[in-house]
Amino acid sequence: MIEKRDIRALQKIVGSENVKDDRAHLLAYSYDATRERYEPELVLFPRSEEEVSQVLRYCNQHRIPVVPRGAGSGFTGGALPVKGGVVLALERHMNKIKEIDLKNMVAVVEPGVLNKELQRAVERHGLFYPPDPASQEYSTIGGNVAENAGGMRAAKYGITKDYVMALRAVLPDGSIIRAGKRTIKDVAGYNLAGILVGSEGTLAVITEITLKLIAKPRLSKTMMGIFPTVTQAMEAVYRSLAGGANPVAMEFLDQLTIRAVEEKFHKGLPTDAGAILISDIDGNVEAEIDYQIELLRHHFQENGASAIQIAKDQEEAANIWFARRNASQAITIYGSKKINEDVTVPRSELPRYLEEVYRIGERYGVKIPCFGHTGDGNVHTNVMVDGSDPAQVQRGYEAIEEIFKVTIELGGTLSGEHGIGLSKAPFMRMAFSDEELALFRRIKAAFDPNNILNPGKMGL
């Protein structure tokens, strides 16, 4: 419980205008994209790393939980203060792009910078920051790093961890640590940045992030293939990737999703198709793009594509992407409530995974449309239920548990993009052994011996 003297002490550190405990603030910082609610006792808006350090030192001494928060757009409750305490809101003041270093091709940012804002800023210099979670317009880089966010471009360009070159962070005892360098190669000391990425605010509060940038490709092209079955579509994916295709994105929609988009938007999609693949290719030279397109076309045809469309211009490309971009909205025809998971399986297992998912859907009497990233095996699996029918909602959650089991059996992971947070914490024992969970706890204690940082998350 936070007391008056705690508030006074924290006001001294961050300034009283940056300490809020009114109803409006406690409510505003009580939820994230999960729509679950846990009110903090206090919201703090630190202005600097030094203030973060002092706040943490105080809270550590007084055993006050601290939950770092960016935009609160997470899907697993990572930013929810489930044990009360302080929400450390980094988006208000610690939101500067500190440097775009053209010579070393890195950007140095504070955690509260928005993903898209960074993308735009570096693109003005002809550079490119590839990670593009669907939340890119409003999620913060700090949150992206804490959750190791993915995105559509992962197949070619990787995910957040592949761009984090260095971090500054504050430990619960207030000490400021640096991890990594502005160099591709750095093998001195343990790879702290490696373990801080994806640690969901449980190990340290990240205060500065140095990100690798690459040169922005000059050209891109979009194509689509329509397949009788998911298995054929996936076969086309493996073959083209192993054959040298390097698409930025390689997205798929399954039959249920295709039908939903068609029913809702009447785009002329073939509702008897088993799967649609949508792919973006990028590069600097027309001939390279053509080469890639030909590779894909070849493997699509070899694997039974009934139609292939190559966008002639931006408008046609946007039209192809329409189905994928609106899939999430369209599938609400199957149920008012969506229980969606971002499980990921080795891409070779995608056909089997989908078969199992549909079987589970039948067993529980729910529709489970799937779409997502075939390039990296990340499937947005949407269990659609009638939100006003508690029995069906319950069945939906039971179906999810089955789906997690299948995922683990197929060598997959509970989460490809969203993290564990609160929502997936109950399933950690399904995915990890006792020894692995014990190791996670010892690592947590090595950083945060009093368990004040984002307590109650990740099933630890």
Place this chain on the structure above:
Amino acid sequence: MIEKRDIRALQKIVGSENVKDDRAHLLAYSYDATRERYEPELVLFPRSEEEVSQVLRYCNQHRIPVVPRGAGSGFTGGALPVKGGVVLALERHMNKIKEIDLKNMVAVVEPGVLNKELQRAVERHGLFYPPDPASQEYSTIGGNVAENAGGMRAAKYGITKDYVMALRAVLPDGSIIRAGKRTIKDVAGYNLAGILVGSEGTLAVITEITLKLIAKPRLSKTMMGIFPTVTQAMEAVYRSLAGGANPVAMEFLDQLTIRAVEEKFHKGLPTDAGAILISDIDGNVEAEIDYQIELLRHHFQENGASAIQIAKDQEEAANIWFARRNASQAITIYGSKKINEDVTVPRSELPRYLEEVYRIGERYGVKIPCFGHTGDGNVHTNVMVDGSDPAQVQRGYEAIEEIFKVTIELGGTLSGEHGIGLSKAPFMRMAFSDEELALFRRIKAAFDPNNILNPGKMGL
């Protein structure tokens, strides 16, 4: 001290033919590429993960140091048993390529597989494993992972950590842990693979490694530029990379190195040049290669290159690469003993770094030829001394210490490729704060509470 009953217990685990304590074995496993010597008390050749687990459990219970070892080709003493105990030699039995999975484009290997052996095996399937440390013909993947090895192709393709998708490892208490998945995206639990990579055998014994593969580019081309000064060469590097050039390698030789190669091999190199840049470009399409070559040519010319050569065939390419490949041998004209370091600075700081290094060379009366990877700022800095003159050798080591100071001041790292091990341990306090070192120790204890795994390394 290992006793007779320990030997008997360990013989039971791995079989008596796989336990050696004769002079020849103790000597053979007492050194690495540093040429320092520390004899183990026992050499074990485990045949499986299960045996590794049992050996560790026993040694942990009896507080016997265990040093995992691949080829023993490390440059910093990582595989030296400085506290005696057991060398766990993984190259003899645990050296299989277990799987090359074409659909997911991963290879699953035991730690004792040689780097080049893996490269060759995957290339037979049209795939590519890019990390290519200079030791690739004889170093093991396990050692590469433990040291997070780099190589020439890092500028475009990254280093070992960028290819490690999953690991299996054994903790000192014998528990077997899995980290990561056969998927690009996996954000469930802490990123254990992230911290195990580069941990130099101090946290766990790695027993299986799943590596990302990519498609093998079909074409490549080599070019060379000759520059009046290092600063101009480096300016050409920044500009071309930011402008979209994506060379596989972008190597440089400084004036001292150029002169040494010329004196030794008479290749017609311009001995008044300040620097030579050598670059490899790869891709799938001629037009893409041409585009890249033109970009480089443009930026080389804009930045004062006095000559540019583009190899017409393999023979010309080999001829261009001759100078770089033989640099290490050539510079022995400056002294019989080479004290070489693999420091890395942000590439923008390379010209200043080199200036400082030459100044240090003058001050200590030693020649310090430099060459290396401009793309990633990794400079092989070679302090050449007369090995028969103890005073000069001493001055050489003093110069190295100065060089480390400059490196840290310029935002660089003590090691870009070789790790800390024993050789650089004394300098850890220069690079890390007390708080950072304390955190390293707590992480070490979270994995290895009794400090049996490779004790005495990394300055911990």
